[in-house]
Amino acid sequence: MKKDIIKLKRTPKITSTYSVVGHLEKEGPLGEFFDEYSHDDKFGKDSWEKAESEMQKRALSGALKKSGFIDTEIDTLLAGDLLNQCVGSNYGLSSFDTGYLGLYGACSTCSEGLLIGSCLYGGGIVNNCAVVTSSHYCSSERQFRFPLEYGGQRTPTAQWTTTGAGAFILSENGRVEISEVMIGKVIDKGIKDISNMGAAMAPAAINTLKRFFLESEHSPDFFDLIVTGDLGYEGSEILKELLLSEGIDIRKNHVDCGLMVFDREGQDVHAGGSGCGCSAVVMASDIVPNLECGILKNVLFLGTGALMSPMSLSQGGSIPAVAHLVRLSSLVK
Amino acid sequence: MDIFLDYLWAFVIGGCICVVAQILIDKTKLTPARILVLYVSLGVVLTAVGLYEPLVKLAGAGATVPLTGFGYAIANGVKKAVDEKGLLGAITGGIEATAGGISAAICFGLVMSLVFSSRPKK
Amino acid sequence: MNEKEYTEYVEKRAKKSPILKNCLFAFLFGGGICTLGQGFFHLYTYLGLEETDARTLVSITLIFIASLLTGLGVFDNIAKIAGAGTLVPITGFSNAVSSQAIDTKSEGYVLGVGAKIFTIAGPVILYGTFTGVIYGVIYYIATLIWG
Numbered sequence: 386m387k388k389d390i391i392k393l394k395r396t397p398k399i400t401s402t403y404s405v406v407g408h409l410e411k412e413g414p415l416g417e418f419f420d421e422y423s424h425d426d427k428f429g430k431d432s433w434e435k436a437e438s439e440m441q442k443r444a445l446s447g448a449l450k451k452s453g454f455i456d457t458e459i460d461t462l463l464a465g466d467l468l469n470q471c472v473g474s475n476y477g478l479s480s481f482d483t484g485y486l487g488l489y490g491a492c493s494t495c496s497e498g499l500l501i502g503s504c505l506y507g508g509g510i511v512n513n514c515a516v517v518t519s520s521h522y523c524s525s526e527r528q529f530r531f532p533l534e535y536g537g538q539r540t541p542t543a544q545w546t547t548t549g550a551g552a553f554i555l556s557e558n559g560r561v562e563i564s565e566v567m568i569g570k571v572i573d574k575g576i577k578d579i580s581n582m583g584a585a586m587a588p589a590a591i592n593t594l595k596r597f598f599l600e601s602e603h604s605p606d607f608f609d610l611i612v613t614g615d616l617g618y619e620g621s622e623i624l625k626e627l628l629l630s631e632g633i634d635i636r637k638n639h640v641d642c643g644l645m646v647f648d649r650e651g652q653d654v655h656a657g658g659s660g661c662g663c664s665a666v667v668m669a670s671d672i673v674p675n676l677e678c679g680i681l682k683n684v685l686f687l688g689t690g691a692l693m694s695p696m697s698l699s700q701g702g703s704i705p706a707v708a709h710l711v712r713l714s715s716l717v718k
Numbered sequence: 719m720d721i722f723l724d725y726l727w728a729f730v731i732g733g734c735i736c737v738v739a740q741i742l743i744d745k746t747k748l749t750p751a752r753i754l755v756l757y758v759s760l761g762v763v764l765t766a767v768g769l770y771e772p773l774v775k776l777a778g779a780g781a782t783v784p785l786t787g788f789g790y791a792i793a794n795g796v797k798k799a800v801d802e803k804g805l806l807g808a809i810t811g812g813i814e815a816t817a818g819g820i821s822a823a824i825c826f827g828l829v830m831s832l833v834f835s836s837r838p839k840k
Numbered sequence: 841m842n843e844k845e846y847t848e849y850v851e852k853r854a855k856k857s858p859i860l861k862n863c864l865f866a867f868l869f870g871g872g873i874c875t876l877g878q879g880f881f882h883l884y885t886y887l888g889l890e891e892t893d894a895r896t897l898v899s900i901t902l903i904f905i906a907s908l909l910t911g912l913g914v915f916d917n918i919a920k921i922a923g924a925g926t927l928v929p930i931t932g933f934s935n936a937v938s939s940q941a942i943d944t945k946s947e948g949y950v951l952g953v954g955a956k957i958f959t960i961a962g963p964v965i966l967y968g969t970f971t972g973v974i975y976g977v978i979y980y981i982a983t984l985i986w987g
Contacts, residue, residue, distance in 0.1 A: 407838065426838040432946040433836075523838050532943030533836040534910045535960065536919020536926055536935050537750065538743070538862070541855040548838070575843035576850060584850040619854060627841075721882070725875050732874025732929070733867035740866035740924035744859045750927055751963055757928065758968035766975045779877030782895055783902065783929045784870070785964065791895070792972035800980050808976025812969045818896035820965060822903045823934050824957055827941035830911035831953050836943050837913050 389596050391566045393507035397514075398559030398716070399677075400454075402669035403447030405440045407522065407548030409654075410666065413647045418670040419549075420447055426523060426548050433523035434472055440550035440662075441466070441477030441519045448515065448552035456481040459554070460511035463502050465494035466519045466661055467546075468528060473519050483515070492586075492615045493569065494518045495551065495665040496688025496709040502555045503563040503711065512556060519550030520660025529695055530579070543580040544617045545654035547646055551665025553673075561676040565601075565712040569593045571692070573705040579698060583620025583643075583656055586689040589706035590616060590624050591631075593687060597710055598633055605635045609681045612672055614664035614688040614708075615643035617657035642667035664688050672713075679717035686711045728780035731773065735784040754785055761789020791815045862923050869918070869925030877902055877929075899930050906931035910938040936960040 404419045407426040411419060421443060423429075428439040441464065449456060462481060465488035466473030474487055490497035498516035505511045525546040526533055555563070572592050576585040590613055598605060605611065616624055621641045628635055642664040643657035668686060675681045689708045698704070742753050764770040770790050773781040781787055795815020799807025813820075841849065877898045884894035906926075909915040915935050919926045926932055940959050944952035958965065 409838075434946075523836065527943060531960070532939040533838070534913060534916050534935070534939035534942055536910075536916045536922075536932065536939075538857070538920060538923045540857050573843075574841075574846040576847060578850075581850065581854060584854070588846065623850065623853070724882075725878055728878035729871035729875045732877075733871030733925075736866040736870025736924045736928045737863045739928045740863050741859065743924060744857045744862055750924075751960065753924075754927070754932070755963045755967045758964050759971040762968065762971040762975055766979070777874075779881050779895075779898060780871070780874040783874045783877040783898070785928055785930070785933065788930065788933070788964070789968055789971070792968050793975055796972045796976040797979055800976050800983070805977070805980050808973050808980055811976055812972030816965075816968070819899040819903060819930060819933070822900040823907070823937040823961070824941075826904055826907035826934070827937040827957055828949075828953060830907050830938045831941035831945045831949075834911035834913075834942055835945070836939075839916070 388600065389567055390600050391504065391568070393503055393564055393566070395507050395509060396562045396564050397503050397506035397555040398557060399561040399563070399673055400554040400556045400559040401448050401451035402673050403444050403451060403552045404666040404669040405444045405447070405550045406666055409652065410547060410549050410646055413652060415646060415667065415671055418674070419666060420670070426521070433521055433527060434468060435476070437466060437468065437473040437519055437521040437524050438477030440521065441473055441517050442480065444519070444550040444552035445478060445481060445515060445517050448554050452554040452556070454513060454554060454556070456483050459483045459513050459515050461486060461502070461505060461514040462517065463488055463498040463514060464517040465489055465498065467491065467525050473521070473524070474517065478517065490688070490707060490709070491690030491692050492659055492661050492663065493688035493690030493707050493709050494661040495668065496614065496686055496711050499553060499563065499711045500566040500568065500709050503566050506555055514555050515552060516555065517550065517552040518661040518665045520546050520548070520662035522546045522548045525660060529693070539655055540580045541655055542583065542619045543655045544582055544615065544643060544657055544659035545647065546660040547658040547663035547666065549662035549666035551662065551669035553669065560716045561673055562714050562716055563711055564714055567593060567597055567710040569708040569710070571705045571707050573703055575703045577698065577703045579693065581619060582659060582691040582693065582704065583617040584623055585691045585693070585704035586616055586706040586708065587620040587623040587627070589708040590687055590689050591627055593708040593710050594628060594633065594635070595631060597685070605633055605638065608638055608683045608685050610672070611635050611639045611685045612668070612687065613639065613641045614690070615657070615659040616641050616689055617643040617659060618649065619656045620689070645671065676713055676715040677717070679715050682715045684713045686713055724778055727777040730780065731777035732780035732784060735786060757785040758789045761786035762793045765790045765793035788816060788819065865921050866923045866925040869922035870928060873902065873926070873929045873931055902930050903934040906934035907938040910935050911942060933961055933964060
């Protein structure tokens with residue numbers, strides 16, 4: 386039988402992480418755990434796209450510094466963002482003397498990068514690699530929705546793009562290992578509402594989790610946390626409800642990065658955060674550090690991406706989605 | 719007293735025109751852009767068949783300030799121009815009548831872009 | 841669950857916009873802007889302008905106010921509450937043009953601001969003008985037939 390779970394014989398460890406965020410994320414519940422932030426979201430640059438690139442640059446520099454590596458010791462850089470031609474990554478990381486692969490997986494890019502990096506390491510192809518992803522509220526609004534000053538109303542199911550970049554260094558050193566990964570399938574359930582991306586992504590997350598638990602020796606209870614990327618309130622509720630109807634109960638240990646990064650009551654972010662940067666900064670600042678000190682032992686990280694294109698939507702298309710899974714374990718006894 | 723009534727009607731009619739759009743936004747799948755296109759075209763049509771003029775008489779700015787009023791201005795401009803210049807007026811009348819608004823919007827827009835930069839939401 | 845069932849399931853469970861509250865604010869803000877317009881109209885006719893010119897000047901005044909508030913970053917915060925109340929009056933048209941202009945200046949004044957200024961407001965001008973032209977042609981033919 387074809388196996389969907391990729392079990393890594395040579396398991397990479399997360400050597401270091403680094404997170405850079407904007408002002409709204411800094412004011413959020415995880416504010417104190419982020420490594421760096423900009424009070425005006427501009428990071429000293431004159432355009433939002435350049436600001437996003439700067440975030441990626443700072444995130445990678447920070448992670449490299451923490452890991453003790455220099456850029457020439459890194460074999461491959463896996464990076465992505467939400468912008469056309471991945472300009473956030475392309476420009477942000479051009480100053481590093483490292484092989485570079487640009488990725489696009491919408492908001493799933495963080496897990497996609499960790500997955501590919503782990504496979505490259507697991508196959509013995511690289512020894513050290515780095516994963517960087519980012520999103521910026523302002524550059525995303527411009528590209529996908531309206532100008533920032535445009536006066537519009539959001540519906541309650543709309544999500545708020547996280548301003549942030551997260552970087553991860555994978556090598557043989559570290560206290561958190563990636564032992565299994567699973568590549569997501571593109572799932573399209575016909576959702577066309579740009580203001581309800583959670584609902585567009587939930588079926589992809591359900592598909593990946595169902596396949597994982599069908600094949601895995603572990604039940605959902607085995608994991609301390611099942612972390613989804615950015616389903617937000619709406620998508621998380623759909624995920625839990627529909628999985629339960631299939632006999633998979635993740636209500637006790639499910640968390641969503643989109644719900645963790647902002648305070649939905651106090652911050653006007655509607656259904657929660659989204660974007661490549663959302664899961665990246667939450668993983669880098671909260672989940673991975675908790676694995677490193679042994680508070681968490683086993684975690685499933687499921688990056689969810691709505692592969693939305695404004696052009697396809699205006700041509701009548703719907704929003705396909707993908708969800709990649711990465712299993713993280715703490716090596717602390 | 720008359721002045722007070724003028725303001726009251728402007729407020730009520732203007733408010734109602736906006737409420738209809740709000741219901742369309744919240745209850746249907748129509749995007750705001752489509753609703754505005756609908757409004758301006760509807761303004762032209764209603765003026766053409768003579769239904770909008772009474773509303774303007776009653777509510778003044780309450781009927782001319784919403785985008786249907788933009789259509790009203792276009793239709794009136796076209797009619798006047800056709801009366802004066804014949805078929806050529808059908809082409810020139812609409813833009814002529816709304817020249818003030820369009821020109822103001824783009825010129826102020828340019829000036830604002832020279833003075834201000836976009837900023838993140840607080 | 842097939843696509844249709846899923847879409848229906850999602851739509852049913854999605855929290856709806858607070859329509860009563862939205863309508864109330866749309867009414868108050870929309871009505872308020874129109875009343876302000878009426879005030880300017882009285883002022884301009886009092887100053888001796890004829891009716892059509894006064895109306896045009898009212899539009900220009902409101903366009904200027906909305907444009908300035910857009911530049912100051914205030915308009916979108918008002919619109920968040922007012923909804924259609926700021927969108928439907930001429931203020932919404934002004935905001936669509938100004939916000940686009942400010943937003944695209946990072947791509948330069950010709951290909952950024954210049955080329956993209958009508959991205960949001962363009963449809964209104966196109967279809968307004970086009971409907972007007974059709975009306976003009978019909979009206980012209982009608983005057984030929986019935987004098």
